[in-house]
Amino acid sequence: MLEIPVIRWGQPYESMEKDKIVHFETGEAVATVNNANAGLIKMDMRKQGKARDILRQFTVEQLCEMSAKAADLYQFETLPLGNGTQTPAEFCRTQSATTGLPEHMCAGNMKKNAYVLRNMRHTLEALTRGLPLEILTKGYGMESRGVMVSYQAQTNVLGMVLPSNSPGVHTLWMPVIPLQIGLVLKPGPQEPWTPYRMYEAFAQAGVPREVFCVYPGGPECGAAVLETCNRAMIFGGIPTVERYHGNPRVQAHGPGFSKILFGDDMVDDWEKYLDLMAESVFANSGRSCISCSGIWASRHTEEIAEALAKRLGPIAPLPMNDPKSPLAAFTVPGAAKAVNAQIEELVKAPGVTEVSAKYRNGDRHVAHERYDFLRPTVIHCTSTEPTIANTEYMFPFVSVVKCEQKDMISKIGGTLVASCLTKDEAWSRQLLDATNIDRLNIGEVKTIQLHWMQPHEGNIIDFLFRARAFQNSPPPSH
Amino acid sequence: MSDTALAAKQAKAKELLDEHTRQTVRWHFSDETGCPFWLEKKREFKFDPLKEVNCFEDLKKFPNFEDEWLRGGPIRRWVPKGLADKPVYVFETGGTTGIPKSRMVIEDHWIDYENFSDTLPDEHFPRGSNWLMLGPSGPRRLRLAVEHLAQYRGGICFCVDLDPRWVVKLLKKGDISGVKAYADHVIDQAVTILSAGHDIKCAFATPKLLEALALKLMDKGSSIEESGIKGIFAGGTEFTPQWYRFCREELLGPNVYITPTYGNTLMGLACGKPFDPADNFKITYYAPQPRAVIETVEFKDYNQVVPYGSTGRVKLYTMTKELFVPGFMERDEGERELPHDKYPWDGISGTRPFHEFAATTTVGVY
Numbered sequence: 001m002l003e004i005p006v007i008r009w010g011q012p013y014e015s016m017e018k019d020k021i022v023h024f025e026t027g028e029a030v031a032t033v034n035n036a037n038a039g040l041i042k043m044d045m046r047k048q049g050k051a052r053d054i055l056r057q058f059t060v061e062q063l064c065e066m067s068a069k070a071a072d073l074y075q076f077e078t079l080p081l082g083n084g085t086q087t088p089a090e091f092c093r094t095q096s097a098t099t100g101l102p103e104h105m106c107a108g109n110m111k112k113n114a115y116v117l118r119n120m121r122h123t124l125e126a127l128t129r130g131l132p133l134e135i136l137t138k139g140y141g142m143e144s145r146g147v148m149v150s151y152q153a154q155t156n157v158l159g160m161v162l163p164s165n166s167p168g169v170h171t172l173w174m175p176v177i178p179l180q181i182g183l184v185l186k187p188g189p190q191e192p193w194t195p196y197r198m199y200e201a202f203a204q205a206g207v208p209r210e211v212f213c214v215y216p217g218g219p220e221c222g223a224a225v226l227e228t229c230n231r232a233m234i235f236g237g238i239p240t241v242e243r244y245h246g247n248p249r250v251q252a253h254g255p256g257f258s259k260i261l262f263g264d265d266m267v268d269d270w271e272k273y274l275d276l277m278a279e280s281v282f283a284n285s286g287r288s289c290i291s292c293s294g295i296w297a298s299r300h301t302e303e304i305a306e307a308l309a310k311r312l313g314p315i316a317p318l319p320m321n322d323p324k325s326p327l328a329a330f331t332v333p334g335a336a337k338a339v340n341a342q343i344e345e346l347v348k349a350p351g352v353t354e355v356s357a358k359y360r361n362g363d364r365h366v367a368h369e370r371y372d373f374l375r376p377t378v379i380h381c382t383s384t385e386p387t388i389a390n391t392e393y394m395f396p397f398v399s400v401v402k403c404e405q406k407d408m409i410s411k412i413g414g415t416l417v418a419s420c421l422t423k424d425e426a427w428s429r430q431l432l433d434a435t436n437i438d439r440l441n442i443g444e445v446k447t448i449q450l451h452w453m454q455p456h457e458g459n460i461i462d463f464l465f466r467a468r469a470f471q472n473s474p475p476p477s478h
Numbered sequence: 479m480s481d482t483a484l485a486a487k488q489a490k491a492k493e494l495l496d497e498h499t500r501q502t503v504r505w506h507f508s509d510e511t512g513c514p515f516w517l518e519k520k521r522e523f524k525f526d527p528l529k530e531v532n533c534f535e536d537l538k539k540f541p542n543f544e545d546e547w548l549r550g551g552p553i554r555r556w557v558p559k560g561l562a563d564k565p566v567y568v569f570e571t572g573g574t575t576g577i578p579k580s581r582m583v584i585e586d587h588w589i590d591y592e593n594f595s596d597t598l599p600d601e602h603f604p605r606g607s608n609w610l611m612l613g614p615s616g617p618r619r620l621r622l623a624v625e626h627l628a629q630y631r632g633g634i635c636f637c638v639d640l641d642p643r644w645v646v647k648l649l650k651k652g653d654i655s656g657v658k659a660y661a662d663h664v665i666d667q668a669v670t671i672l673s674a675g676h677d678i679k680c681a682f683a684t685p686k687l688l689e690a691l692a693l694k695l696m697d698k699g700s701s702i703e704e705s706g707i708k709g710i711f712a713g714g715t716e717f718t719p720q721w722y723r724f725c726r727e728e729l730l731g732p733n734v735y736i737t738p739t740y741g742n743t744l745m746g747l748a749c750g751k752p753f754d755p756a757d758n759f760k761i762t763y764y765a766p767q768p769r770a771v772i773e774t775v776e777f778k779d780y781n782q783v784v785p786y787g788s789t790g791r792v793k794l795y796t797m798t799k800e801l802f803v804p805g806f807m808e809r810d811e812g813e814r815e816l817p818h819d820k821y822p823w824d825g826i827s828g829t830r831p832f833h834e835f836a837a838t839t840t841v842g843v844y
Contacts, residue, residue, distance in 0.1 A: 016719040016759050037720050039689040043728055046696065227658065243652045 002031040004082035004192060006216065007199065008044050009051070010209025012082075019216070021190060023097045024331040024371050025320075030097055031082070033192055036215035038224035041184075044213055045157070045228035051182025051211040052156040060133035063178040064121040069205035070198070071117035075110060079200040091193055096320045098190040099164060100329030100371060103321050105284055109168050113194070116171045116452050117201075120178050126453030127175065127461050137180060140470040150470030151461075157182035157213075158464065159229030161222040162195065164188030165331075165394060166287050169235060169253065170198065171452070175460055177202060182211040184232075186225045190331065192216055226250055231464055251463055255392040256289030256416030258447045261431075262297035263422025264405045270300050271307070273421060273444070277398075278311050280419065280447040282376065285328035286396035289457075290417050290439075292447040293392040295400045296384075296408055305355040305380035305400035312376035312396055313359025317366060327395065329371045336372030339393055340365040343377065346391070351382035355400075384411045409434045416457065417447040487822035491767060495823070496533040498768035502797040503531045511560030515547070516802060518555075534771070537795060538781045540804035545744070548579035556582040561800065569619035571743045574646040578617075581743050586800045587623040590746035592630050593766050594739070597749045597820075602709035602735035606632040607679035610707070612668050612687045614642045619743045624682045636676055638667040665690045669698070672705045680709045685716040692729045703734050713739040713747075715810055715830050719759040726759075738763070740829055744803055745770045745794045751818055751825065763829065764821030771795040774814035774826050780807060783824070784814050791832055809835050 005012035015034040022029055055063065073079060078087045086094070092106040099106075116123060124133060131149070135141035140150035158176045162185060163169060176183050185195040195214050203209045215221050226232045226249075233251045234240060241254035260277055262270065280292035295304060318325040330336035343364070347354050356378040357364075366373040376396035381389040389401045390413055403411060409430055412418070419441040420431050428442050438457055441447070450456065506512045507520055507527040520527060525539050548556075553568055561584055569587075570578040609628035615621050615637060628635035648656040668691050672678060683691065688710065692702050702710075710730070717738045725736050738750035740763040748763040748770070765772040774790040776782045784790035792808035811832045815825035 016723055035720065037718070037724055039693075039721065039729060040724050042689070042693055043724075046693075223654070226654075239652070243654070247655075 001029060002082055002084045004031055004033045004196060004216070006034045006036045006040075007196075007209075007212055007214035008040070009047065010203070010212055013040075019189065021098050021192070024100050024190075024329060025097070025368075027370055030094055031192075033216045035217040036221050037217065038220040041213075041215055041221060041224040042228055045184070045224075048156040048182060048184075048229070052153065052180060054208050054211050055177065055180035055182065056137055058180075060124065060136060060178055060180065061121070063180065063207065064124065066202065066205040066207050067117045067120040067174070067178050070201040070207070071114040073204050074117065074197055074201035075114035077201075077204075079197055079204065081196055081200065086193075086197065091197055093321070095191065095193045098193075098331075100320075100331040101285065101287070102318075102325035102328060104323050104325060105328065108284070109170075109194075112168065113170055113174065113198070116174050119452060120175060123452050124175060124178060127455055127459055136465065140472075148470060148472075150468050151465040152468055153181060154464060154466055155181065155230035157184045157229050157231075159184040159186070159225035159232035161186045161225055161232065161234040162188045162191065163235040164190035166235070166289075168284060168288055170194045172233065172253075172456065172460070174198075176464070177207055177211065179461075179464060181231075181464055182213075184213045184215070184225055184229055186215045186217070186222050189216070251458055253289065253457060256291070257294065257390060257392050257412075257414060258290050258292050258417035259294040259296060259412055259415050259419070260292055260447065261408055261412070261418055261420045261422075262295070262300075263420065263424045263427055264298055265424045266421045267297045267300055270297070270304050274307055274311065276419075276444060276446050277304070278308060281308070281398045282312060282315075282326070282396045283446070283448045285326065286376075287328055287394050288448060290448050290450065291392075291396075292417075292419070293398055294390060294412070295398060296403050296412065297400075298402065298404050301382075301400045301402040302380060305353075305378050308398065308400065309355040309359050309378040312378060313356035314361065315376050315396070316362070317373040317375075327373050327375070329373055330394070331371050333370075336365055336374050337367070339395075340374060343388070343393070343397075346386065346388040347379065349386040349388065352386045352388055353380045354378070355380050409436070412436065414438075417441065419445050419447045484817060484819060484822060487819070488817050491817075491822045492534075495768045495771070498797060499534045499537065500532060502799070502802060503527050505560065505799055506558065506802040509559075511558055513558040514555040534795075537804045542780060543803045543806040545579055545806060548581060549577045551580075553580055553582050556801070557584075558799065567622070568617065569622075569743050570617040574643045574650075579743075581619070581801065583619065584800050586746065586798050587619050588626045588630075589798070590766060590769070591623045591627040593769070594747045594749060595627055595630050598631075598709070598711070598737070599735070603631065603680045604708065607708075608633045608676050609635040610668060610671055610678050610681040610683075611635050611637045612664075612681060612683035612691060613638075614640050616641055618642075620682070623747075627682075628680070631680075633680065634676075636671045636678060638664050638671070640664050661687075661690055665694050669694055672707075677706065679706055681707050681711075683710055683712050684714060685712050685721055688712055688725075689729060702730050707734060709735045709737075711737050711739050713741060717761060718830075719761055722761060723759045740826075742794075742808070744801070744806060745772075745796050748772060748826075749821070752820070760827055761829075762815045762818070762825045762827040764818065764823065764825045765794075767821075767823050769796070769798050771797075771823075772826050773824065774812060777811075780805070786814050786816055789813050789828075792826060792829065808832075 005014055017035045018032045020029040021031050078085050092103045095106040096103040132141055136151055143149055158181050160173050187195045199212050230249055235253045238254055241252045244250040244252040315326050317327045364375050364377055374395040379388055379399040381399050381401045384401055384403050389399050415437050417439045418437045506516045564584045567583045569581050569583055572578045611624040613620050625635040695701050738761050739747050741747040746766055748765045751762040773783050773793040775793045776784055776790055792810045794806045794808050796803035809832050810829050812826040812829040815827050817823050
């Protein structure tokens with residue numbers, strides 16, 4: 001049996017308490033994972049300053065080169081894992097077995113992670129807006145335009161309290177090591193695979209192991225990471241996001257409520273964008289915060305919903321190892337049943353129709369002994385009023401909502417990605433000014449098509465560093 | 479110890495338990511000495527406790543004790559007539575919202591902790607030394623019990639103000655920073671006490687608070703050992719084998735002794751089996767028989783103990799002159815353990831929140 005240790009500043013640690021991670025279909029144990037405890041984390045974090053000192057012995061450029069090397073190791077090589085080893089294919093198979101994500105989607109996420117690692121230099125250049133990167137190391141420096149700038153790290157380490165259900169989120173923490181900040185990872189209970197593999201890849205690429213901690217364990221471990229790291233990210237639902245709202249130390253990532261908005265100038269051509277809409281809803285089994293959960297337009301909404309339902313409604317689960325397997329499984333007992341019951345209740349509201357039911361040949365909820373599936377669901381709303389008009393679930397689900405263009409921005413609420421199909425300059429200006437939209441696409445861009453040179457949900461540079469005044473000579477006289 | 483010698487000790491302990499059971503039942507169900515609550519309850523039973531309870535096993539004839547009976551007054555209904563002229567304490571448990579459960583106590587907390595005192599090694603808990611009580615204050619048994627323990631051993635107990643109900647309210651609101659601020663407030667009090675020249679050598683602390691205190695002292699360039707503390711007892715389901723090991727290896731160091739305990743307001747205090755490296759930090763508790771008994775029972779049949787080594791729910795019995803609890807289902811589970819030379823009756827290890835309640839229970843708030 002594969003046994004995975006706690007990692008304490010690069011040192012493996014075997015704990016007294018261990019958890020078994022099981023195959024979601026069979027219940028068979030896949031690995032034993034050692035568990036940290038909160039006190040141990042707090043004890044370790046007393047030494048976090050050392051991580052940054054070690055990383056600053058390298059230049060950012062050198063660390064970017066190591067990242068590129070780590071990308072190849074992560075994507076293509078057999079790497080040690082606990083008391084065993086793991087090939088890339090085993091990685092995808094195991095990740096699928098414990099998270100319920102089809103194997104080809106695991107491979108897709110792997111490719112995406114490797115891409116970000118490989119292109120780290122360009123990513124940092126973009127995220128820092130071309131800042132000479134040694135300024136981050138030194139703390140200050142002169143820009144080519146002759147301006148003194150200073151960036152001060154706000155933390156020695158970044159803590160990550162990671163989820164189990166979305167292996168795609170790991171791209172968020174990849175720039176951290178090249179930015180000379182240590183990494184403290186608390187993996188999701190079902191998804192330790194990416195953190196451990198990435199740790200090993202970085203280490204084999206030359207990054208000292210002493211700058212990493214990996215702490216599998218219960219909720220107390222997540223709380224300890226959040227408490228002791230001056231900057232941390234956590235993933236969860238709306239309550240998690242609300243709990244940490246306004247806390248400058250914690251970036252909480254929750255549902256995205258990402259949407260496609262049709263301008264009146266382009267909505268009559270909606271059929272041209274059917275692929276864009278379907279893929280935005282359906283990619284990665286609708287599990288991402290960037291998956292589209294709402295399509296808003298002032299007209300043709302019935303036809304749009306009908307066409308999407310015809311496309312997505314018949315899609316049914318396939319085995320996880322099928323290269324066309326379209327749907328991820330719900331592995332938490334009762335979760336799919338609860339979501340299904342909630343949808344059934346919400347569609348009873350006036351003006352709400354489920355359009356996909358007639359194309360499905362069966363129930364939305366496909367129950368198995370140890371897991372479940374929810375099949376794609378397309379809802380039509382004649383107004384923005386029903387609750388289901390602005391809801392997000394962890395499967396391909398979309399509400400097509402009728403709404404006047406002039407009301408859209410105020411009614412969509414917080415939206416992580418808005419892909420806006422319009423050439424209307426006045427409306428584009430309003431969209432650009434809308435502070436409730438985080439990532440804005442104006443043009444034919446799927447909500448799931450992220451450009452890695454763009455910041456995601458807050459620029460990580462701004463999160464980890466503070467731009468401040470620095471002078472080492474008197475200013476010119478006034 | 480040979481199996482035969484242990485078996486003889488077990489048999490003697492069983493004999494003592496049966497005799498204690500008979501005496502306790504006689505006390506609580508006699509019209510002259512029993513409390514109004516049990517005398518009233520007796521009328522509902524289809525058996526006569528005075529005639530039909532002749533050994534510990536006969537306690538299974540009683541229905542399980544419902545702790546809801548302890549909510550609300552009048553508290554006097556729990557005072558045995560035989561003790562009616564004694565001064566009475568009331569200790570509460572729960573109570574963040576609604577009416578807390580109350581236990582009437584006269585001297586049980588003294589007796590329980592005096593018995594517990596006899597299990598503490600003097601070299602780590604020096605007699606005559608002063609104590610720090612780093613746990614809940616207010617209407618809690620623990621605060622007065624630890625203070626009595628200190629006095630019984632010839633010392634003086636220094637306490638902190640800690641309202642666990644406030645902490646539960648903060649946790650339920652999701653006010654993490656509020657919880658942290660309150661914990662800091664409690665630890666500041668402890669640090670102040672330790673720095674004030676009171677020659678404190680012993681402590682009670684909950685695992686969370688001990689951890690916070692140790693880390694705070696380290697931040698100040700000191701340690702639990704440097705503060706003068708030599709012996710600590712701590713308790714609760716958070717005292718896990720991993721935490722035990724972490725304490726011994728990293729938090730406290732080799733010169734500070736720590737021992738686990740398990741208990742509640744109803745039962746008193748179960749002791750941990752003395753530390754043995756061969757146990758690999760496994761923690762086994764033994765109830766203070768015959769005053770209290772712990773059974774590990776089947777999840778589906780609370781009258782059936784599980785085989786040794788198997789998992790079951792914790793069932794508690796209290797049989798003192800002040801309180802009679804003929805089987806109370808605790809909110810914990812664990813594994814049944816074999817008797818030990820020092821405690822020749824069943825023990826329990828691996829105590830943790832009962833899996834059916836675990837998701838909804840707020841544990842270890844202090």
